[in-house]
Amino acid sequence: MKLEDFGYNDNIDKLKIEHNLEGFEIGRIISEHKERYVVKTEKGEFDAEITGNLRYTANTREDFPAVGDWVALVIYDSYSSIIHKVLPRNSIISRKAVGQFGDLQIIATNIDYAFIMQAVDRDFSINRIERYLTICNTSNVQPIIILNKIDLISEVLLNELIATLKKRINNVPIFAISNASKQGYETLKEVILKGKTYCLLGSSGVGKSTLVNTLANKQFMITKNVSHFSKKGQHTTTHRELIILDNGGILIDNPGMREVGITDTSYGLEKTFEIIFEHSKHCKFKDCTHTIEIDCAVIKAIENGEIDALSYQNYLKMEKEKEYFEATVAEKRKKEKDFGKMVKHFKKLKKSRKY
Known part of the structure; x- marks a missing residue:
């Protein structure tokens, strides 16, 4: 190649x-x-x-x-x-490193589009989709939502689920597919362009490995069923890998992520929760937290049904995580700076004692 x-x-x-x-x-x-x-x-x-x-x-x-x-x-x-x-990157998709103080984990680089994949039959979560959207929006990566395993629910329930999803998330393409029957695959393939790079995001067990194998028309990834004991996905992808698809698109598969930690993503949050930020411009106080303040335009919009209450709660949680991450990064940098000063002082003192 x-x-x-x-x-x-x-x-x-x-x-x-x-x-x-x-x-x-x-x-x-x-x-x-x-x-x-x-x-x-x-x-x-x-x-x-x-x-x-x-x-x-x-x-x-x-x-x-x-x-x-x-x-x-x-x-x-x-x-x-x-x-x-x-070489300089045009995009970086990252999240807060699991169990590490103030560190980032890079998921993939030089990405054009991200497939956010969820299964509709078990722990489907719009909150988690909004998290993935935030890290995509932070990197200016175009998100595409894929709902898998639609063969396991009725068409009526699927339509209700998509309607609820569209109520909270606007202007993001949604594709409904079945790995079992291959329903929806032909429509999905139409958005995969030759030479463009796609990143696959989602929890374990949602069908990412099967999707990769089908799109690549090869058995790249080992696949497993959802655990009957825990009802959770099993990690079949153990490392990140870049794969050329059957139609010339480029796909980076990732291990399943149960934690999608938010970092310093002010722009990402603003784009994901655009309706909240639009209403916040009319708040009485510029530093309004949209929680207890008088004349908060965001709270009024929630009461009037203009902002989804569940989306608002998810926003508050992610905003709090962002602020905590920024604080831990600042604290980490201060510790590193203080340590550097101590080492410099020690070297200077050691040098002066030689004379």
């Missing part, structure tokens, strides 16, 4: 020239395994590591390569290569 099949275009070619990378091989990271990468180039696929300098100068996890990145590398033999630079 050519690099164009993996999304290479004139913009990436310009970045290569701007950053003086003509002497390097250019490739795209198609999978990652604990800071070891598989990179696709015009010469083939290569295992790769990053240079010591790239590792040393990295300040955060965002400075490391991720699936979807275009990188400049040197190929040493038929198996190994070294990544020297990550």
